[in-house]
Amino acid sequence: MTENTFTLDAKIPQGPIQEHWNTHKFDTKLVNPANKRKYKIIIIGTGLAGASAAATLGELGYDVEVFTYHDSARRAHSIAAQGGINAAKNYANDGDSIFRLFYDTVKGGDFRSRESNVYRLAQVSNEIIDQSVAQGVPYAREYGGLLDNRSFGGAQVSRTFYARGQTGQQLLLGAYQALARQIELGAVTFHTRAEMLDVVLKDGRAVGVVIRDLVTGEITPHSAHVVMLATGGYSNVYFLSTNAMACNGTAAWRAHRKGAFFANPSFTQIHPTCIPASDEHQSKLTLMSESLRNDGRIWVPLKAGDDRAPRDIPEDERDYYLERQYPAFGNLAPRDIASRAAMRMIEDDKGIGPLKNGVYLDFEDAIDRLGKAKIEERYGNLFEMYERITDEDPYTSPMRIFAAPHYTMGGLWVDYNLMTTVPGLYALGEANFSDHGANRLGASALMQGVADGYFIIPYTVGEYLADWLNIDPVPTDDHVFAEAVDEVNQRTERFLSINGSRSVDDFHRELGKIMIEHVGLARDREGLERAIAEIRSVREEFWKDLKVLGTSDSLNQSLERAGRVADFFEIAELMAIDALSREESCGGHFRLEHQTEDGEARRDDENYAYVAAWEWKGENWPQTLHKEQLEFEYVALSQRNYK
Amino acid sequence: MDFSLKVWRQDSPDAPGGFKTYQAKNISPEASFLEMLDDVNEHLNTIGEEPIAFDDDCREGICGMCGVMVNGHPHGPQDGTATCQLHMRKFSDGDSITIEPWRAAGMPVVRDLIVDRSPLDRIIEAGGYISVNTGAAPDANVIAIPKEAAEASMDAASCIGCAACIAACPNSAANLFTAAKIGHLSLLPQGQPERWTRVIAMVETMEEYFGSCTNHGECESACPKNISIDFIAMMNRDYVKAQFKNFAKIGQ
Numbered sequence: 001m002t003e004n005t006f007t008l009d010a011k012i013p014q015g016p017i018q019e020h021w022n023t024h025k026f027d028t029k030l031v032n033p034a035n036k037r038k039y040k041i042i043i044i045g046t047g048l049a050g051a052s053a054a055a056t057l058g059e060l061g062y063d064v065e066v067f068t069y070h071d072s073a074r075r076a077h078s079i080a081a082q083g084g085i086n087a088a089k090n091y092a093n094d095g096d097s098i099f100r101l102f103y104d105t106v107k108g109g110d111f112r113s114r115e116s117n118v119y120r121l122a123q124v125s126n127e128i129i130d131q132s133v134a135q136g137v138p139y140a141r142e143y144g145g146l147l148d149n150r151s152f153g154g155a156q157v158s159r160t161f162y163a164r165g166q167t168g169q170q171l172l173l174g175a176y177q178a179l180a181r182q183i184e185l186g187a188v189t190f191h192t193r194a195e196m197l198d199v200v201l202k203d204g205r206a207v208g209v210v211i212r213d214l215v216t217g218e219i220t221p222h223s224a225h226v227v228m229l230a231t232g233g234y235s236n237v238y239f240l241s242t243n244a245m246a247c248n249g250t251a252a253w254r255a256h257r258k259g260a261f262f263a264n265p266s267f268t269q270i271h272p273t274c275i276p277a278s279d280e281h282q283s284k285l286t287l288m289s290e291s292l293r294n295d296g297r298i299w300v301p302l303k304a305g306d307d308r309a310p311r312d313i314p315e316d317e318r319d320y321y322l323e324r325q326y327p328a329f330g331n332l333a334p335r336d337i338a339s340r341a342a343m344r345m346i347e348d349d350k351g352i353g354p355l356k357n358g359v360y361l362d363f364e365d366a367i368d369r370l371g372k373a374k375i376e377e378r379y380g381n382l383f384e385m386y387e388r389i390t391d392e393d394p395y396t397s398p399m400r401i402f403a404a405p406h407y408t409m410g411g412l413w414v415d416y417n418l419m420t421t422v423p424g425l426y427a428l429g430e431a432n433f434s435d436h437g438a439n440r441l442g443a444s445a446l447m448q449g450v451a452d453g454y455f456i457i458p459y460t461v462g463e464y465l466a467d468w469l470n471i472d473p474v475p476t477d478d479h480v481f482a483e484a485v486d487e488v489n490q491r492t493e494r495f496l497s498i499n500g501s502r503s504v505d506d507f508h509r510e511l512g513k514i515m516i517e518h519v520g521l522a523r524d525r526e527g528l529e530r531a532i533a534e535i536r537s538v539r540e541e542f543w544k545d546l547k548v549l550g551t552s553d554s555l556n557q558s559l560e561r562a563g564r565v566a567d568f569f570e571i572a573e574l575m576a577i578d579a580l581s582r583e584e585s586c587g588g589h590f591r592l593e594h595q596t597e598d599g600e601a602r603r604d605d606e607n608y609a610y611v612a613a614w615e616w617k618g619e620n621w622p623q624t625l626h627k628e629q630l631e632f633e634y635v636a637l638s639q640r641n642y643k
Numbered sequence: 644m645d646f647s648l649k650v651w652r653q654d655s656p657d658a659p660g661g662f663k664t665y666q667a668k669n670i671s672p673e674a675s676f677l678e679m680l681d682d683v684n685e686h687l688n689t690i691g692e693e694p695i696a697f698d699d700d701c702r703e704g705i706c707g708m709c710g711v712m713v714n715g716h717p718h719g720p721q722d723g724t725a726t727c728q729l730h731m732r733k734f735s736d737g738d739s740i741t742i743e744p745w746r747a748a749g750m751p752v753v754r755d756l757i758v759d760r761s762p763l764d765r766i767i768e769a770g771g772y773i774s775v776n777t778g779a780a781p782d783a784n785v786i787a788i789p790k791e792a793a794e795a796s797m798d799a800a801s802c803i804g805c806a807a808c809i810a811a812c813p814n815s816a817a818n819l820f821t822a823a824k825i826g827h828l829s830l831l832p833q834g835q836p837e838r839w840t841r842v843i844a845m846v847e848t849m850e851e852y853f854g855s856c857t858n859h860g861e862c863e864s865a866c867p868k869n870i871s872i873d874f875i876a877m878m879n880r881d882y883v884k885a886q887f888k889n890f891a892k893i894g895q
């Protein structure tokens with residue numbers, strides 16, 4: 001690893017933070033409506049960020065082309081977000097404001113995010129609710145017909161809007177419908193079952209992408225004035241995560257290899273309320289929305305090794321450890337804190353369930369207080385999902401939950417305009433690193449995804465585009481495209497020609513185990529060094545002993561996965577390198593060497609109040625670290641205290 | 644647990660397909676149906692036979708990507724459950740299980756258990772939205788919506804677009820899917836301005852690809868989200884009414 005003193009320019013506007021976004025919108029170059037159709041924009045991914053960006057840019061008149069590897073824009077994993085979306089409406093009259101949402105998010109992120117970006121996010125949060133209601137998102141309502149709110153972790157106000165436990169689904173359907181309208185109007189060209197396998201650069205600028213048609217296997221170049229990646233996070237590096245099976249880091253990683261810096265790769269979120277793994281063959285973990293912590297109480301038996309059924313354990317022999325340790329926030333402590341607290345309980349042999357790998361989330365008190373019908377109305381579909389998976393009824397016995405990889409705060413480094421370090425290449429939503437610091441608060445991912453897509457990129461892209469008026473995109477017969485297509489073809493054929501003995505999933509599972517053990521909830525120098533060595537050796541093995549059957553000119557799911565897992569190996573190594581270089585604990589990054597006496601994260605603001613942005617320097621892994629120093633003018637740096 | 648599987652294999656849309664028999668051995672009762680298929684695929688990869696292609700993604704029953712016919716039932720025997728949420732404990736040790744792709748002329752097989760559901764997107768593109776550009780929305784609380792209406796709209800909006808309703812229908816009709824989207828929007832005040840044009844455009848696009856509804860009700864029982872066929876009745880009523888509306892005078 002080498003370090004570089006080159007300063008990254010985040011393009012943060014000057015003046016008071018409340019004015020940054022307005023000033024910036026005014027200062028940004030505009031594109032005249034009649035000229036917009038002359039600009040070609042490629043968008044990869046149709047989750048909340050991608051679909052909302054595509055719809056909005058289409059409405060504005062740009063020539064938009066969209067690619068998704070799914071069979072429809074409605075499938076992206078944003079659809080699985082359950083609990084809700086935050087906004088600073090203060091409809092609950094409990095003292096919320098834009099500033100408070102901003103403050104909570106910066107603090108919740110353990111002071112490792114950019115103040116200016118977060119403030120903007122809080123500002124546009126209210127417009128998101130207006131927009132989605134107008135689109136027909138059926139949010140929960142009070143009897144008077146106005147919108148209902150609930151609380152989420154890391155906040156002491158009720159600012160979360162929700163549609164049962166399916167908020168992500170409803171927001172994504174809203175964005176998908178808006179996108180469908182633009183497709184019908186001819187403003188957006190849409191490709192399904194099409195996976196991006198490389199970004200194409202010319203003279204240092206992004207000029208297009210290489211796409212593989214997943215049905216025919218055909219590999220084709222596509223050119224544009226700008227490329228936007230809205231391709232989600234890389235939690236599947238752990239193999240078992242709450243992400244969908246196909247979620248992957250390939251688009252972001254390919255961009256990284258072409259020069260886009262990758263920021264804070266080790267900042268991953270291990271979500272505290274997921275259904276614990278039941279056996280070796282499990283393919284994924286399922287999240288149980290954090291909103292359940294509004295009414296559920298988390299506990300373990302007071303006595304280590306207690307094997308009794310939960311209902312046989314009397315009240316005074318239970319430890320409601322979150323309520324005990326964090327009385328001010330109780331069961332709604334932020335995710336990183338709740339996950340580590342559960343981990344400590346399990347380490348103390350207080351884990352519950354057949355594999356002793358969970359803690360209880362109990363609704364008994366809430367059902368007594370509010371009645372079963374109310375709980376069913378609030379969480380019915382989540383309880384049903386739990387019942388399907390575990391065959392247990394959470395209305396009568398407590399849920400078993402534990403932490404699972406869920407979200408990645410790290411991602412491609414972007415400036416205030418959401419542009420990466422490659423001119424013309426943008427990253428939106430979870431694919432970028434920008435707003436959540438070292439820990440994301442619940443109900444903030446939906447907020448950020450749609451904020452980027454509906455309200456930020458449509459303005460900020462003008463700044464770059466204005467310089468390219470009347471200049472056509474680089475034609476796809478240019479040599480840069482031919483070379484990129486060639487490279488992708490060679491890589492694809494390489495997977496098929498190894499002809500070893502082990503399947504892609506087998507390697508992926510092995511990588512996941514290394515990652516969860518050493519680069520998971522708790523990390524230390526020794527473990528991280530071992531992880532790097534192990535990742536390298538398994539990666540070498542992967543390229544020697546992989547077995548992918550079939551051909552490249554047909555639908556071949558093993559081949560698709562091989563490419564994604566190959567990239568996961570590289571992302572994994574960078575995550576470990578980043579975790580090793582950050583000698584402090586903050587948010588989801590917990591270094592055992594750096595903790596307070598009572599086991600809380602100990603930050604080192606003197607030395608580590610920066611964004612670690614890594615530059616790819618070639619196959620031998622001399623990754624270069626660039627630091628974007630973070631300034632905190634509005635939220636005082638402090639030890640997070642949820643007690 | 645051990646199972647004997649009869650699985651539809653088909654290399655490409657135009658290639659002839661057929662059933663092949665596979666043994667699934669030592670499957671945990673805790674495994675989901677798709678994890679059982681993962682296991683079979685691992686084995687096939689080991690012995691040099693290309694794995695069975697099937698669509699799936701979230702494995703939480705919300706993305707709508709998965710879905711196969713299990714012994715003739717869309718998504719299998721468990722009520723209100725997508726294939727990914729079905730677990731092997733619902734079967735008995737030694738069972739024979741027949742696994743087929745959705746069958747409907749409007750959704751041709753792409754490979755093995757994967758079908759082309761793009762006509763569903765065409766139906767949405769025909770009018771399954773509220774025409775509101777980004778930035779044009781009034782404050783979210785300006786229009787109060789009765790709680791009951793919002794809840795009923797949400798019941799319809801829970802549709803995951805998996806197409807089980809079409810696979811279940813003897814006529815391969817897409818009425819439940821289409822009615823769910825129409826119901827979602829027409830129950831809300833925001834959906835009123837385009838209510839009548841929407842229903843005509845969506846129903847007519849639906850009929851380009853799919854058969855007609857003759858009220859069998861198979862769709863409702865196959866729906867993993869338990870969406871009610873009442874929405875079909877609402878759609879039909881709106882469709883008929885819309886024929887008599889003078890669009891120029893709506894709202895007067």
